[in-house]
Each structure stands twice: as structure tokens, then as C-alpha cells.
Amino acid sequence: MSIEQTEAEKLSALRIKIDAIDEEIGRLISARAECAQEVADVKKANLPADADILFYRPEREAQVLRKAMERNKGPLSNEEMARLFREIMSACLALENPIKVAYLGPEGTFTQQAALKHFGHSAIAIPFSAIDEVFREVEAGAVNYGVVPVENSTEGVVNHTLDNFMGSNLKICGEVELRIHHNLMVSDVTNTSSISRIYSHSQSLAQCRKWLDAHYPKAERIAVNSNAEAAKRLKGEWNAAAIAGSMAADLYGLKLIAEKIEDQPDNSTRFLIIGKQSVPQSGVDKTSIVVAMRNEPGALHNLLEPFHRHNIDLTRVETRPSRTGAWTYVFFIDFVGHVDEPLISDVMKEVASRCADLKLLGSYPKAVL
Template structure:
């Protein structure tokens, strides 16, 4: 062995030893953090047997701090994901978080739930969005995750209708998921004879142009979820499914084509619903629903206080009211927390100009 190769070998061995030592240090620190989490749980239970362990505002602040302190080479998002999993595992030592989501297993909603709560959460599938609300209201799960809007297809009306029918639930958080659709088949599929394609109605719409170009004569069948589409394909030789990575893995399907969505930046926003109010985190958003009287200028009157108090609105959607013809309710998102003085002032004025105004929740702006 030459002196040069010997020097390289010694350098590699030294680096490997350094990595081994860092791994040991990281392991010790994670274990110490986990023990602290257990102590936190003990203190909380001593003070209040019904204590809430998951604190959305606290976790948002921790993840933001991690991203602020990070100086690479890992990206801020990747570093935050690592800490998200550490926090999820530590929280499970205090109390495993049960999270209802729109099932079956393998949906984008399950993926969003795990992105927000981490891999140690206990996901609970339901058959419909309103069932997610019922599970949380009944206390069967701690939280729920529901889709609220897609960047290309717009609002998810079932979610807004469920908020209108739910008197007690609050929005506790949000998570945005980049949506990639794939055309999936099973080992039984005859690829040259595909005559039926299953998917959720929104996914079919998000892939309309690609389907027109590649499968113009195939029947497009809307089902309750992309995961259900993937499940159906397992038993049919002439069908395919449009679904994502989680469904492909869960149902052991093969990708015929990847990322077939018409819009490359396609994403869906999901809301976290719970039973508690969330204190300010420092970077928050508030959602409200307002029922308007049927009179000229009603919408202008509703929005004017927010403009005057300098509050930035991020979303405005309308839905027909179930309480009378030609009446509407408006769903509004804006920056700021309900405890902020200017938000309080704007809400007080707006409530005087509506038939009814309900704050759905103030919650941290999505970090991941």
C-alpha cells in the first residue's frame, strides 16, 4: 500500500469513528429528550388528570426554531421532518395520539395525517368526511384530518358543510401536501386492455388532460377515495387506478405512469380538527364562517372591518345556507390569532353586520 492510499484509509477510518461518536451522542440526547417528555406527562397528570398532551402551538414553535437554527447541509424542511418524528415518538410516550382521517388506508388524507402528527400517531380510517367529525366529537379520537381545498379543483364542499353542521369542533392546525398522481395496475392487469379507470372524482378531474390523451375511451369511475380505487384494481384484470405513493405501496400496485396530474404544482390543504382552542404560536391563521342577511352590500359590510383593521385575508368561499333560499354563508381565512386585539376588534364589528358569525378556530400556520 502506498503512503497516499494509507493516508486516505486513515482519514476515512477517522471520519467513521467521528460518525460513530456522533451517533452515540445523538442517541443519548434523544433518549434524554424522551425521558423529559415522560416527566412532562407526569407533571401534567398531577396537575390535571384530563390534561392535553399534544400542543399545536408548542410544536409549531419548536419546528420553526429548528428551521431558524439550521445552517445545513440538510434543508430546513428535511431537518424539521426529522424533529417532527422525534417529537412524535416522544409524544407517544406521554399519550399516543389517535387521529381520524378519510379512509381507507392509503389515502392522501392518511399521508397528510402522518406528515402532521408523525409516524407514532395512531391513524383511524373512516368512510366519509362527516364520520371524521363524528369520531372527534364523540371522543373516539383526539383529532381528525380532513381535506379543505385543492390548488387546481378548489374547495372540498363536504368539509365546509360538515363545519356548518358541527357546533363544537375547532380547527387546530393545517397541513399542505403536494399531490402526485400515478396510474397503477396489479399483477393481474392486462395493460393493453384497460377499459376502466377508478379514482376519486377530484383526482379524475386533476388528471383530465392526461387521460384524454392516453386513455380517451376508458370508462372513468369515481369512487369514495383513491385508496378504494387501488383496492378495486386488485381484483379486476381490465382496470387501473389513479392514486398516490401510499396507496401504491399499501396495495402492492405497479406504476404504469408517474406524476400524471395536469398541474405540476398540484397540492391539497388539509385541516386538523379537535375539541380545544389553540393559544397563539406567533404565526397564526384564523378561520370563520358568517351567515349573511339577504340585502344589498352585505358582503362589503362583512369585509370592511377586516380591511380597516389591516387584516390580510387568505381565502373567501361561499356556500348556500340551509336556513333559507337566496341566503349564503361565507368561509373566510385570515392571518392573525383570535386573541390579537385588532382581530378581536374586526370580529366584533363584523358580527354586528351578520346574521351569525362563528370562529372555527385560530391555529398555527402550517410549518411542513
Template sequence: MSDTPKSLDALRERIDAVDSDILRLISERAACAKRVAEIKTQEDPDTVFYRPEREAQVLRRIMALNEGPLDAEEMARLFREIMSACLALEQPVKVAYLGPEGTFTQQAALKHFGHSAVSLPMAAIDEVFREVEAGAVHYGVVPVENSTEGVVNHTLDSFMDSSMRICGEAVLRIHQHLLVSSNTRKDKVSRIYSHPQSFAQCRKWLDAHYPHAERVAVASNAEAAKLVKTEWHSAAIAGDMAAKLYDLERIAEKIEDSPDNSTRFLIIGNHDVPMSGEDKTSVVVAMRNQPGALHELLEPFHRHAIDLTRLETRPSRSGVWNYVFFIDFKGHRDEPRVAAVLEEVRLRAADLKVLGSYPMGVL
């Protein structure tokens, strides 16, 4: 900006003028969203207001257009919140997540839907599924895999008995901190609370720094943070949200053993999502128990050059030695190439369920 004013007063005057423009433009955008809602309702009284494919396109476009000085992710986060507020004007979206309040799953829900969504904590993964199934909430958010600790079996198992569809994914960088309360004697920490996954993610750090402290596994990091408030000799391992919620001090930050520790979350809902241009599909397949079954299952993906992003095996609940495979791959079920593969797999498998095609996580 060559005509940027030089003095503080002049710069603030410029900022005020820019803010007025931003305000006017955001209001104009919100008015468009309200009108969109009217049209959607006219076309279909049971319309779905939240459109994950459109949101992904909006955010990707902003990231591609951005020329700085803010980085593309930061800019997309701002637009995420603007869109969240626009959607709330159309319909306040209710989202159930694996609680309690302050968990990484809540952080993922807010990252995906923005802060205008109403987020409701649930005590267990199957409760999140049940709430969505019952129509008590519009969407649910559950963890599915961690880069260090692997898959969340409970989530995969819940899909076997459910008709819920996957409408999106969110990937969160997970930073773990060692937290204490104002009552804690920092030099006397003899017990550490956390979720088993978090202990596993910080194993080496704990062995090096607190080899003699008792490690007590609890149901969630937020629960761990809560317990610390009442004991002078205890600490907790948890993330930023729990630290803020329970007003705890971080005595060691980012103590996870792997620097790119991240968790993937799934957004579950009860409708299919159209193509966004960069999509993934998740399926669950039961194969007949015979030699070469896995090869037979994967061969069509290879032949059609479809990129697999994940393959998990879980014991099937029916039949002692039968297995089911959870497969994620790039592409949308409406693409002819993907539809062809799914058709071939359907013929070879004992059972095939498409859990959903959805936009690849943007933020």
C-alpha cells in the same frame, strides 16, 4: 468541519460517535417529554397532551437555527418524527382521516403528526367529524382546498353542523402518477381509474397522452390503485402512498397539469389552541340577505389591516337565498386587533362562528 477525518474507516468511526451522542440526546429529550406529561396531568387530570402551538414553535426554531448541509425542511421533518415519538410517550395520539389507506389525506396526517401517531381511515368526511366528536379519536384530518380544483364543499358543510374546532393545517404538494400492476399490458391501457379531483388535476396530460382511454371516477385514489390489480388493461392515477401500498409501477410520474399543485388539509379537534406567534383564524359568518352585505362584512378586516387568506361562499341550509361565508385570515383570536374585528363582525352578522385559531402550517 475542518477536522473531518479523511479515510472511510475514520469517517465511520466519527459517525458512530456522533450517533451515540444523538442517541443520548434523543433519550434525554424523551425523558423531558415524559416529565412534561406528569406535570400536565398534575395540573389538570383532563389535560390535552398534544400542543400544536408548541410543536409549531419547536419546528420553526429548528428551521431558523439550521445551517445545513441538510436543508431546513428536511431537518424539520426529522424533528417532526422525534417530537411525534416523544408525544407517543406522553399519550399515543389517535387520528382519523379520510381514507382508505394510501390517500393523500393519510399522507397529510402523517406529515402533520409524524409516524408515531395511530392513524385510522374513515369512509367519509362526516365520519371523520363524528369520530372526533364522539371522542373515539383525538383529532381528524380532512381536505379543504386544492390549488387547482378549489374548495372541498363537503368539509365546509360539515363545519356548519359541528362544534369541532380547527387545531391546525397541513399543506401537501400533490404529485399524481400513472400506475399499473405487474399484470397490466402497458401498451393496451384502455381504462383509467381515479378520483374526480385527480382527473381534473391531470386533464391536459390525459388529453395529450391517453385521449381514447375511458376515465372511470371512483371514491378515492387508493380505491383506483386497488382496482388496477385485477384488470390487465387498466391503469390508475394516484400518489406515492397508494403506489407503495398496492405495489404498483409508475409508468409516468408527476403528471399533474400544474407544477405547484397542492392541497390544504385541516386538523380538527375539540379544544382551542393558544397563540404560536404565526397563526390563522377561520370563521363562518351568515349575513342578512341585503345589498352590500359582503362589503359590510369585509370592511372591519380592511380597516384593521387584517390579511384575508381565503373567502368562500356556500348556500346556507336554512332559507333559500341566504349565504354563509367561510373566511380565513392571519392572526389569532386572542390578539386584541383580531378580537376587535370579530366583535364588530358579530354585531353586523346574523351569525358568527369562530372555527378556530391555529398555527400556520410549518412543513
């Protein structure tokens, strides 16, 4: 008998080891689900039997995912590890009360992907055809949460999510980010040295502007309805290229000639979770407010000064025309911190004193990944 193990022997030994690990994982998942049931029982004990209790705690979930990633030493990526924990939590939670989520459809869009990334596949996710319908469903209590893109995404959302907050009492309960990469692709018949037309959605063209300026300064940029349509158009065009995701290349049999050409290396699309809940601190949080003011010289500068003085990190400022006409402009402002922190609450009071109106849209855990 040879001292060296055969391939079959090695594989068999590894499989026995994997089976033993699986047995432990299964046992622990069951134990975790039992704990989740106990948590639900404790919460129910102090409430009337017919109370509509929501067992989902966004801040707690963010903490669990962050810990799972901190502890992770590979070989799985943090993203995969967080995804698995998301699914485990989703399954445990669905034992009590599966979460119902409305999202901006149709099915198969990035927003659906964001909803399932955030709530896991044990949640019930229902598509709606407009952002204000998603708001209405959450307000009416037909679903627990809504998922909407923050701004016009590459999928042709036309109305503006932020405007919907103006007439609504819903809160932002969380955010989701999906990383989106752009690639330049051509068909088999394309002569790559003579590309004179580049198709893509206008937003993707904008997101790759610098790269295109450097590499294809003379090519005509043609905006079409979606990146998938751009890829589809290439068929039979010998002097055209398209910017799209790698799935589109697979789908239409195209060849990638340049990958990850977006100007911002972590190009991502952001989505908001909307609900009725105010979310407690998770430790790494963001706050969104909307502020109304007259358009006077230096007004915005004056408004933002307290953030600057207290070293609070502004992550986004967006100006939108006011719908009511009473004020010239509204500003949507995102910053790092939670309204329950004394510093943040003080700064917000100061900001409120400098504008006509301030509305808190919500403090929520920063996107985990």
C-alpha cells in the same frame, strides 16, 4: 506505506465519526424525553389524578418545527429536518399518553398520510369511512383529534367537510398541507405524437387545465374515479395518456412524458385537524370563521371590507348554501392572524356586526410545511 488513505480507511474513519455523532444524538434524544416527562409531571401536579390531560400543544409543536427549520443549514431539506423533529416529538409525547387520531380512511389515503405527517408515527391513527364519523368520534372523546380533507380531494370524498362544522362545537386545531404533483404518463405502446385521450380524476384534470390547453388542446379529457385508475387504464391503449403521481407510473410501468404539469406550482391538498381545544398563539397563525348572511347586493363586499381596511390577509373565502334555510348563504373565511391578537378580535367584532351570525371555527398554527 502510502500517504494516501485507501477507500476502506476513509470509510472506516467516517463510520467512527458517524458512530460518535449517533452516540450524542441518542443521549440528547433521551434527555429531551426526560424533559418531556418533567413537563407532564408539572402539569399533572396541579390536577386531580384522574383528569384527562392532553399533553399535545399544537402551538408549541409548530414553534419547535419552525425553529428546527430556521436553524437548518442543510444538507437535509427543511422538510426532512421537520419530519425528523416531528417523529422525535411524537415519540416523547407517546411516553405519557399516545395521541389517538381519527382520520377519513381507508388506510393508504392522502388523509392518513396527512395524519401521520402531523402527529408522527407514535400516534395511534384510526380510519373511519365518512367525515361525519370522524367528527362524531372526536365529539364523543373516543379520540383526541380528527383529520379531514378540507374539500373534495382526488380520493373521492363526496360530502363537504365545512358543512360538518355547522352542527358541531369542534374547533380547528391545525392544518396540514401535502404537496401533490401531477405528471403526464403513457404506456410503452403509446405513440406520443397521436395522444387523443387523457384520463385522470376530474380534479386533476382541472388542476392541469391550462397546461393541457397549451399542449394537448385537441385530446379528449376523460374523468375517471382516481388517478391510479387512470394510469391502470393505459394498458394496451396506443393513443391515450394519464395524469397521475409518479408512484402510479412506477406501479403500472408507465413512462413520464411531462412532469409537474399542475397550473399552480405549489399545488397541494389541505387537511384540517379538528379537536376540542382552543389553541393559543404560535406566532404564525390563521383563523377560520363561518358567517351567515342574506344574499343582498354588495353583502359580501361589505362583510369583507374591515379585513381590507386593516390589512388582514384573507387566504380563502368559500360560499356554501345554508342548510337551515334561515339564511341564503354561509361564507367560510380563512385569514392570517389569531383571535387573541387585539386587532383580529376588534375586526371580528366589526364583521359580526355586519352579518346575521358569526362563528369562530378556530385559530391555529399555519401549516409548518
